[in-house]
Amino acid sequence: MARERKADRVADDLLRRIVSGALAVGSLLPKEAELAEHYGVNRSVVREAIKLLEVHRLVEPIRRRGTEVLDPMRSLSPEVLRAMIAPGPGQIDLSVLRDVLEVRAELDVKMSCLAARRRTDADLEALDATVASLRDALGDRDRFEPLTDQLVRQVARATQNRIYEMLVTWHQTVATDLAEVFRATRPGNEPHLKAIEILVDHIRVQDDAGLEALLQAYHRWATPRLMAAAALHAGGSLERALELAHARPL
Template sequence: MAKIASPRKADEVSKELLFRIVSGQIAPGTLLPKEEELEAEFGVGRSVVREAVKLLEVHKLVLPVRRRGTVVLDPRASLSPEVVAAFLDRRTGPSAHAFLVGLLEVRKLLDVEMAGLAAARRTDEDITALRKATEAFAARAAAGEDVEDTVLAFGLVIASATKNPIYTMLVHWNSAAVRELRPVFAGVRASAGAHAQGLAMVVEAITRGDVNEARQLTALFHDWSGPQIVAAASR
């Protein structure tokens, strides 16, 4: 009977190799260690190693080249949220801090534009959904419960209001990319009752169709939350 690869073991090997590529321990343009070397290092069978390498291919981190080996690609060219999460891994040192700052900067730009478009294009159905999402967040926060699912739901409703499906994809992408930092984001959100109030203000601006105010309030929110997130992640 053929040996069946363990998805869990393959995931573990893939995650470690992914981190080494992102951190520069395995440089772009070089070859991934041979199968036998990886088998010996991780104490797994060939089927597990091959499955792990396939996962790296999915993330656009390696490219098998006939008669040469598996070439490591530049991780900055990958759009995989798992790769972004690896860049945010504190084991990478100071670069993780710089990457988080950069990610929050881009998030602010996208969220500001998304809020403005939502204000310009929202429908009555969108307004109803936004108010429900805001109420759900406020209720969770008031009860001291985890709010991350409601934050994602809120973002998806705003994305839907833009009538641009790319924003919906970006909201899902961001949620996956920062999954490991959820405790950090949750701590910042729970530390101030102003968070729920701020979301409600953005919703009201979108409801009125006030594009400029929706953009400005969203920018102010990021100016408030960004430094707190960076500080919390550095502890």
């Protein structure tokens, strides 16, 4: 295994220990020598791993004291949210996933309406081209799914809001770990494509009311399915997933 990959492995484990609270905020990381022995690597690999944690603003070197653990909730790194949702192999924290879906649903509705008000002719051309590609990809989920992600990014771009574009990219980065879960709401069939075409048409004619109704209905349909799929993926029960999905109505 290359040194860079070893450093990534060490950094990922330390990140998850910080997010879980096993390494408490305000505490100091173990000494480099202790970490090297624990992970079976040399100290230069440990130093690289700690540098990665610094980039994510999860630790801070304190002169003559050591490396202090920072509050992960103040980090803007998508890696923190990934660790919160999936704290370990085969594990999914359903309550965190629920929070993510709730935020996504609220932003999706409001920002899609903003996209309708601000979209340009170039935005509409890009959306139409992606819809045409989606029609060609019907029945091929390996092609269809990346195109749906592309269309979501194009809608975000149509808002002319760079922060929202970043948030959408951030969400898609986090969702890559849960690709099998998100497939529960991506059938890639004719009704799915029809809903996408209606979405684009609402953006074209700047129909805020139509967009709001469409997207609210979508998220009411999608959230329970995503929660159920996540519970099953993590080895839990369908009943528990549905209970969590309806705990706080969107």
